[in-house]
Amino acid sequence: MAINLDFLDENKIKDKTTSFAYSDLSLDFELSSDINNTPVNRANNKQDVKLLYDEQAIYQSVKNIFNTSPGQKILNPTFGLDLKQFLFYPVSENTALLIGEAIQEKLPVYEPRIIVDEVSIVGRPNRNEYFIELSIIVPTLNNKKQLVKGVLDTEGFRYN
Amino acid sequence: MDNITEFNLPTNSYASFDAQSMRDLIIDRLNNDSSISFTDQNFQGSNLNAVIDIISYSFHTLLFYLNQTSSEAVFTDTQLYENMNRIVKLIDYKPLGKQTSIVPMSLKGTSNLSSGYYTLPKFSFVTAGGKTYSTSKDLTFQKVNSSVTETISAIDNTLFYEGKYREYPDVIAIGEDFETITLLPGDNIFVDHFNISVFVQESSNSKWYEYKRVPSLYLAKPNDRCFECRLNQNKNYEITFGNNINGRKLVADETIGIYYIASTGTEGQITKNTFADASVNIYNTTRYDSIFADIKDTTLSYVSVANSVNINATNTEDSTLYSEEEDVANIRSNAPKFFSSEYKLVTKSDYENFIDRNFKNFIYDIKVSNNSDYLNIFKKYLTEDLKLDSYIDYNNALFNQYSFSDSFDVNNIFVTIVPKFKKDNSVVKRSNYVSTNLKNEILSTLRNYKLLNSEISFIDPVYLTVDLLLKSASETNKIDYKNYTQLRIVRNSATIANDNTLKNKVFTIINNYFNQAKLGQLVDIKQLNTDITGIEGVDSFYTYRTDTGAKANGISLGIYNPVYTGTDLEVIDTNYQLKYFQIPFIENIEDLKNKIIVETVNKSKTVIEY
Numbered sequence: 001m002a003i004n005l006d007f008l009d010e011n012k013i014k015d016k017t018t019s020f021a022y023s024d025l026s027l028d029f030e031l032s033s034d035i036n037n038t039p040v041n042r043a044n045n046k047q048d049v050k051l052l053y054d055e056q057a058i059y060q061s062v063k064n065i066f067n068t069s070p071g072q073k074i075l076n077p078t079f080g081l082d083l084k085q086f087l088f089y090p091v092s093e094n095t096a097l098l099i100g101e102a103i104q105e106k107l108p109v110y111e112p113r114i115i116v117d118e119v120s121i122v123g124r125p126n127r128n129e130y131f132i133e134l135s136i137i138v139p140t141l142n143n144k145k146q147l148v149k150g151v152l153d154t155e156g157f158r159y160n
Numbered sequence: 161m162d163n164i165t166e167f168n169l170p171t172n173s174y175a176s177f178d179a180q181s182m183r184d185l186i187i188d189r190l191n192n193d194s195s196i197s198f199t200d201q202n203f204q205g206s207n208l209n210a211v212i213d214i215i216s217y218s219f220h221t222l223l224f225y226l227n228q229t230s231s232e233a234v235f236t237d238t239q240l241y242e243n244m245n246r247i248v249k250l251i252d253y254k255p256l257g258k259q260t261s262i263v264p265m266s267l268k269g270t271s272n273l274s275s276g277y278y279t280l281p282k283f284s285f286v287t288a289g290g291k292t293y294s295t296s297k298d299l300t301f302q303k304v305n306s307s308v309t310e311t312i313s314a315i316d317n318t319l320f321y322e323g324k325y326r327e328y329p330d331v332i333a334i335g336e337d338f339e340t341i342t343l344l345p346g347d348n349i350f351v352d353h354f355n356i357s358v359f360v361q362e363s364s365n366s367k368w369y370e371y372k373r374v375p376s377l378y379l380a381k382p383n384d385r386c387f388e389c390r391l392n393q394n395k396n397y398e399i400t401f402g403n404n405i406n407g408r409k410l411v412a413d414e415t416i417g418i419y420y421i422a423s424t425g426t427e428g429q430i431t432k433n434t435f436a437d438a439s440v441n442i443y444n445t446t447r448y449d450s451i452f453a454d455i456k457d458t459t460l461s462y463v464s465v466a467n468s469v470n471i472n473a474t475n476t477e478d479s480t481l482y483s484e485e486e487d488v489a490n491i492r493s494n495a496p497k498f499f500s501s502e503y504k505l506v507t508k509s510d511y512e513n514f515i516d517r518n519f520k521n522f523i524y525d526i527k528v529s530n531n532s533d534y535l536n537i538f539k540k541y542l543t544e545d546l547k548l549d550s551y552i553d554y555n556n557a558l559f560n561q562y563s564f565s566d567s568f569d570v571n572n573i574f575v576t577i578v579p580k581f582k583k584d585n586s587v588v589k590r591s592n593y594v595s596t597n598l599k600n601e602i603l604s605t606l607r608n609y610k611l612l613n614s615e616i617s618f619i620d621p622v623y624l625t626v627d628l629l630l631k632s633a634s635e636t637n638k639i640d641y642k643n644y645t646q647l648r649i650v651r652n653s654a655t656i657a658n659d660n661t662l663k664n665k666v667f668t669i670i671n672n673y674f675n676q677a678k679l680g681q682l683v684d685i686k687q688l689n690t691d692i693t694g695i696e697g698v699d700s701f702y703t704y705r706t707d708t709g710a711k712a713n714g715i716s717l718g719i720y721n722p723v724y725t726g727t728d729l730e731v732i733d734t735n736y737q738l739k740y741f742q743i744p745f746i747e748n749i750e751d752l753k754n755k756i757i758v759e760t761v762n763k764s765k766t767v768i769e770y
Contacts (some may be wrong), residue, residue: 024200026209051197052207061205068205076214079204110508111205 002072021140022113024057026050054141059148059159062134066103066150066157069115081106083152091128096121099130100154114138117145129153179213179220186212206481244488245393246441252376254497256486257353257391259521260423261322261479263430264581268437269303273470274575277302279460281452282357283325283419283443286473288435291428292513293320293475294421294443296355302462312471314622319522321355321421322479327416328446333360335412337403338377341412342396343418351397352421354521358387358399359417359451360410368417368454375518376503379608380407391485417451421483430479437472478523482578504608514609515602522598525578527679527740529619534574537739539621545728546721550713556586556593556620563596564603564617575602576619576679576741593620622721624738625747626674626683628755629718630703631731632710639726642718644707649758655697659758665695667753669716671746680740685732689714703733704757705750719744 011040026049052060065093068080081102089095100119135149150159169753177185190201190208200206238244245255260524265286269278278301285294296319301312302665326349331341337654345351358371374386377400386407397542399418401410410416442465444452486494494513501510511528542548542557551558565572577594594602594649606616627642633643648660669691673684692701692715703716712733719736720729730736738744746752 018687020197020199021197022203023197025198025211027211039476057200060207061200061203064207064210065205073204073210074217075183075212076204110580111203113203 002003020053022057023050023056024058024060026052031146055138055144055146058111058136058138058146060113061111062107062136063149063150063159066152067108079110081110083157084154086130087128087152087154091123091125091130096123096130099132103132103134127153129131132157177219177223179216183212183216186216191386209688213554226264233327237497239488241395241488242393244491245391248495249390251495251499252359252378253491253498253518254375254388254390255491256517256520257395257397258350258423258425258485258490259354259483260350260352260421261429261482262319262521262580263322263446263475263479264477265293265320265435265473266476267312267318267440268309268472268474269301270309270470270472273303273467274306274474275303276459278463278467278471279457280440280463280468280471281442281456283448284468285324285441285443286320286435287441288438288560288666291322291424291434293322293428293430293479294322294325295320296357296421298460298462320475321352321423322482323352323421323423325355325357325419325443326422327447328420331416331418332656333401333410333412333414333416335414337409338400339410340398340400341416341418342392342398343420344396345420345422346563350423350425352423353391355421356389356397356399357419359419359455360385361415361417362589363411363414367452369424370455375408377402377406377648379503382406383408392565393475395485405546417438419448426482428479431473432475432477435473437474440468440473442468477581483520503609505573505606505614508767511575511606511610514606515575515577518605519598522580522594523577524580524742527576527678529574529576529740531572531574533740534572534619538574538741541622541739541741546724547727560618560620562597563664566615573614573616575616576621577602578679578743580622592623594618619741620698621679621736622739622742624719624742624744625722625749626717626719626744627752628716629715629729629731630710630712632704632705632708637726637729637731639718639720639729641705644705645716645718646704646706646755646757647701647715648704648711649692649701649756650699651758651760652697653760657697659760662695662697662758663753663756666692666698666701666756670752671749673743674746676743679743680738681721681743683732683736683738685715685716685717685736686736722747728765 028050065079066081066083069082069084070080071077073079083099083102086095086099086102089098100121103119104116108114115137116134117137120130120133122133124131130149130152132148132152136146136148137143138146148159150157164208187201190196190198198208200208201212203209231245232240233247234242234287235247238247247641248255252701267280280295280299280301282295282298284299285292299318301318303312304310326345328343328345333339343351356373358373359368360371360735361368369385370696371503372384372386372387374380374384375388377386377388378403380386382402382404384402384407386402388400390400392398397420401407403409441465442636444465494517497509497513498517499515501507505511505514508528508530514528515528516523538557540552546554548554551561580593581592603616610616627639628645628647629639630644630645631637631641647666649666651657651659651662673688692698700713702711702713704711714733716731716733718726718731719738720726
């Protein structure tokens with residue numbers, strides 16, 4: 001015996017954004033005006049969760065990788081760079097080097113869509129943070145080189 | 161996937177999903193569904209992948225608990241005592257509770273006690289060194305001579321139970337069918353399973369009556385003064401009275417008096433002579449005095465409080481060990497046996513389980529046999545192995561025949577019981593039998609449940625001595641060879657273990673094995689050989705005869721009935737099955753230990769260390 005879910009059959013509404021290579025959920029749960037499908041008993045003022053596409057999806061993934069410590073992702077316990085660990089070290093050139101090495105070595109492992117071209121880490125001792133600048137190439141998006149800039153502080157990594 | 165609405169899964173497949181396979185399934189479905197606009201489920205860093213992980217893991221956790229919950233409702237799988245207890249309640253199984261230590265006491269009457277018959281009232285107790293032991297029954301005994309101190313022979317068995325009787329506050333009956341009282345003695349009070357006494361002051365004449373504990377109310381007659389007692393899921397005792405169809409129903413406002421032994425657990429275990437001529441105390445409280453006045457047998461001469469100082473008690477043996485309540489695994493094993501008998505004793509295992517359950521605090525091991533076993537195995541053993549041609553030559557058999565068999569002497573059920581009391585003296589050990597009174601008590605309990613045409617008799621266990629013994633094929637069986645037999649352990653020259661350590665380890669293996677021996681067990685020589693070989697530092701070992709120089713690899717034992725000095729001697733170097741009434745013991749532990757010799761083998765020579 002099989003299970004039938006009819007409502008899915010009736011509501012195959014194509015996303016209007018069809019020209020993308022990657023799409024992900026935006027977990028900020030902002031409302032979007034786009035509608036992907038219509039579940040049963042749904043009110044008329046239909047809105048769906050916001051999605052992230054292509055570069056935005058990749059940026060989100062990179063941010064997740066930077067902010068995840070090994071063990072946090074239950075079904076993949078080795079996943080994550082745990083950049084926050086470096087905040088316990090003195091802000092120095094050496095620590096910056098360690099952060100850079102970690103990114104260069106492990107980021108392509110966890111995010112296979114990108115090639116890390118260049119990494120630049122700048123320590124800001126006065127603010128107890130690091131400025132991180134990444135140059136990445138996404139082969140599936142026409143080898144576009146992207147410049148990613150963000151800050152690593154006690155709140156974790158966030159984009160500028 | 162052509163049709164998103166069709167899940168090609170059987171409806172029960174949910175049960176086989178774990179977190180990983182659930183995640184893989186979600187990702188697979190998202191990948192194959194062209195109508196869904198997600199792609200990043202395939203990348204570990206994406207939000208979508210994290211959401212899928214959370215959903216999969218939640219599903220996995222829920223399924224785990226669903227599975228656990230389902231299992232907990234099933235007899236074969238449940239792991240929680242509460243659940244197991246409730247499940248077996250459906251078949252009226254009553255789990256065993258904690259069992260306090262028991263010790264037999266030798267009683268002495270001082271010169272101040274004049275001759276005559278006396279009865280020590282139940283609940284009397286002795287106290288010494290912070291330990292208290294109480295009687296659960298009236299003990300009647302005779303003092304033969306006045307003006308001398310003498311050991312008084314009790315007519316009933318003189319068993320004392322660790323702990324003191326406690327009086328539970330008055331309970332007033334409601335007067336409903338199967339009225340149940342839950343005994344709540346307080347935290348950390350260990351109530352002995354077998355010693356809960358219930359008295360009811362009946363409204364018809366305001367007299368107290370003792371109610372008898374029965375295995376099940378459903379076997380009681382309408383006016384029987386009885387109750388059943390069950391350890392419930394919270395490990396409290398529930399005392400249930402009848403409904404005037406099965407057992408007497410309580411009348412509203414009748415007073416119920418409950419007494420129980422509060423054990424101190426393992427702290428109450430004692431070694432012999434802990435009580436050395438300790439004075440006996442008579443239990444008395446205001447309520448119990450009025451109960452006793454109503455229930456006492458007026459034909460007996462009860463020991464008074466004033467007289468009790470003239471009776472002293474000594475424990476000549478160690479107490480039995482305190483036992484915890486049945487756990488889930490035990491209930492799982494015992495409940496089906498109980499269920500199959502349904503309070504009717506038909507098969508051997510019905511008898512064994514029933515006696516074991518109801519006299520668990522006295523019994524170490526039990527075997528039941530029928531007439532055929534009796535004639536083909538026991539009688540054959542007496543006549544062919546021991547070469548006895550008369551019962552007179554085997555007193556125990558004669559005694560049991562005389563005391564318990566009926567004249568017709570067929571359809572007998574023969575019960576062999578090894579008591580729980582430890583006997584550390586070999587002469588006592590080989591005559592460690594259940595007392596006649598206890599046999600009678602077992603008999604009277606069994607009568608209510610046995611088949612009408614079965615008669616119950618007893619065969620006392622036959623204790624067989626085990627010792628190292630080697631004989632060659634040409635030699636006749638002689639127990640004297642044990643005096644020339646040694647167990648030689650060849651020590652590995654590379655080991656750091658010293659000789660004494662090796663010797664002790666070998667001895668411990670042999671001693672432990674026979675300490676845990678059961679009636680009619682297989683003497684597993686192969687296992688003993690394997691265990692000894694497995695000791696680190698033992699290269700090899702063999703049994704050796706010092707007079708002839710004969711040797712045999714592995715262990716060789718002689719096993720025989722010490723009363724008949726080896727007439728039935730068996731020399732065994734391979735597995736040997738004992739008869740159902742036989743149980744082995746080591747007669748002289750120190751002697752056996754001395755016969756274990758450790759040799760050190762060097763490359764070119766052997767050094768024997770004594």
